[in-house]
Amino acid sequence: MTDERVVSRTVAQSQAERSEIIFPADSNALGNLFGGRLMQFIDLAGAVAAVRHCRAIVVTASMDHLDFVAPVHVGDLLILKASVNRAFRTSMEVGVRAMVEDARGQTLRHVSSAYVTYVAVDREGKPMPVPCAIAETQHQKRRFADAGRRREMRSEETHRARESRAALETGWHV
Numbered sequence: 390m391t392d393e394r395v396v397s398r399t400v401a402q403s404q405a406e407r408s409e410i411i412f413p414a415d416s417n418a419l420g421n422l423f424g425g426r427l428m429q430f431i432d433l434a435g436a437v438a439a440v441r442h443c444r445a446i447v448v449t450a451s452m453d454h455l456d457f458v459a460p461v462h463v464g465d466l467l468i469l470k471a472s473v474n475r476a477f478r479t480s481m482e483v484g485v486r487a488m489v490e491d492a493r494g495q496t497l498r499h500v501s502s503a504y505v506t507y508v509a510v511d512r513e514g515k516p517m518p519v520p521c522a523i524a525e526t527q528h529q530k531r532r533f534a535d536a537g538r539r540r541e542m543r544s545e546e547t548h549r550a551r552e553s554r555a556a557l558e559t560g561w562h563v
């Protein structure tokens with residue numbers, strides 16, 4: 390079988406970083422960052438890495454293993470780092486790590502991590518092949534291998550979810 394992908398890019402070429410100061414409008418009743426807003430920041434940071442990697446339009450196919458490790462407070466400086474863990478045929482798994490920077494102490498506190506899968510699509514929304522991702526460092530190579538294992542688990546889950554959707558009629562079920 391010939392590989393349709395003609396280009397490869399290193400992981401470093403598409404790595405992305407985003408910084409946000411948290412405002413009260415993004416907080417919950419406890420004055421901490423609302424989880425859904427953090428998911429949005431994660432999705433956007435991951436999308437930047439995915440777009441840089443494939444240089445095409447991407448859509449989010451799934452977000453899995455999202456951990457909220459520690460709260461983010463109003464006024465915190467949130468840093469998001471995104472890196473393509475592995476590219477498959479038309480999809481890419483991007484790992485996003487969210488941290489709070491203590492500007493005075495110059496330390497970073499880990500607050501959340503997620504694996505997000507993006508699919509490259511053409512203007513009609515049809516999936517299209519993406520370049521291979523070349524892992525160069527030891528960390529990148531470990532994440533590359535782990536992404537392969539996660540893909541297997543995800544494929545089984547996606548398959549099961551499709552079967553249940555097909556079996557159900559439309560509407561709410563209790």
Ligand SMILES: CC(C)(COP(=O)(O)OP(=O)(O)OC[C@H]1O[C@@H](n2cnc3c(N)ncnc32)[C@H](O)[C@@H]1OP(=O)(O)O)[C@@H](O)C(=O)NCCC(=O)NCCS
Nearest residue numbers: 448449450451477478479480481506508510514516543547
């Ligand atoms: C994601 C999407 C493009 C997949 O389309 P599809 O017709 O199912 O296409 P395919 O079955 O050929 O799958 C294409 C790729 O998506 C991957 N994929 C599909 N569903 C997935 C899921 N739930 N999780 C992870 N990957 C998924 C497949 O593994 C495949 O990857 P590969 O080519 O690297 O092997 C389509 O489901 C879609 O457009 N979803 C809506 C996306 C969107 O609007 N996101 C924003 C949410 S508000």
